[in-house]
Amino acid sequence: MFPQRPQFKEFIQPLTHLTCFSCNTENSRPFKDGDYVFKEVEEKCPKCGSSKMLITGIYIEDRQIKERER
């Protein structure tokens, strides 16, 4: 009956991919303000416990897009 406010597409937050300097393990977490590719961050490696990691990528994974479309 009343005109509906058009809905905007939800914005997908990219994931930050990190690689451990000690054991080369790769893991990801949601993007945090201040992250950029090739930044060295003081974060604990989930595998070896080392506290220095490198951001190797920041991108939206295909599965995130599929989840939004579902």
Add this chain to the structure above:
Amino acid sequence: MFSILQIGGQQDIFSTLVSLIWLLLLMTFFLYPGFSQRIQLSYILRDLERKLNRLRMIDDDVRERTLRTLQEYAEANIDVKNELDRLVDSFVISPESMDPYGIVYKLEHIVNTWEDRFEEDVAKICSKADNVKVKTLTNLVEVSRGVHFIYRLVRHYYLLGKRTQNVYLVLQMQMLMPQIMEIAEAYRQASYAFTQGQPIGDGVGVLAVAKLAYGREKKTYEIVKDTLVHELEFDGRRLIIVRATGPGGAVGRPGEGVRRLVESEGDRVKLIITIDAGLKLEGEESGKVVEGVGVAIGGTGVDKYKIEEIARAKGIPLYAIVIYESITEAITPMREAIAKSVDRIIEKVKQVITEKIEEGATVIVAGIGNSVGIGVT
């Protein structure tokens, strides 16, 4: 005796009325040929109005986000809203092309003046932001300006078409609206990316050369504003990488950078490779890496012209690597397929260098694109 009920060949009043209405309609279309066009015009105008309303909402949304972000970095005594309105409404007048001689340099001068002024103004508003943040905020204001321009342009044609009752004008606008809406929505998503400093699809060229230089011994310096050079050794060849300074949002001046490098290197440069994101055709796969010849650089054409000019003068072959993506993917946060194409790009660059260039020679590799969210390696 003739009776009005005989008109439709029927005897009841309802059938006669229906027949009369039909007759009236047929006569209207017959005697007033523009009637169908008026119906079509009102239908198109209603459709355009709905889309224009959505465009206004996108414009408001982007403007509000930009305003909030700028306010975070501005001093309390600054009227950010007024300053933002001033920047969003600002314009650039392209140089006179009646006499095309020297137009590229005139265009370069105007574009550089505009970019510098824009950045200075953003820095003045956001005095709490560091240099990297100022560059990203400048991009954010440019996004806001872009989406506002789209809204103003569509509104102009809608109102003009409505006032002049020109069906052909609004029909053209209606045909373009799906693409315009897609671009506007991409701008809206881009505003999120620039607010937070996330890498965008257009930055894939910069990301590729950053990864190529990562972990190697090199000499790094700024050759022109926002443009970095890495000089390194690769497989017995001298590799000179040109890219925009990161992690703030900048595209740099790769054309001028390459020109200065070639001039200072003399005849040692044997190949120039440019890597950039390229618009894919519908149905093509995003992140596909393709090779070609020429200079892969978009924008105003100034950078492309400068590289082509110096390469022709010195007889240097031009090689291009393009990564396919859509317009939306180019200005929104980087997608997985594009990010994962980086390793393939590096392999291609290495292959081209080792196959085409002799040991001891120099190669320039320029990673083109916006460096937002991509650090210096």
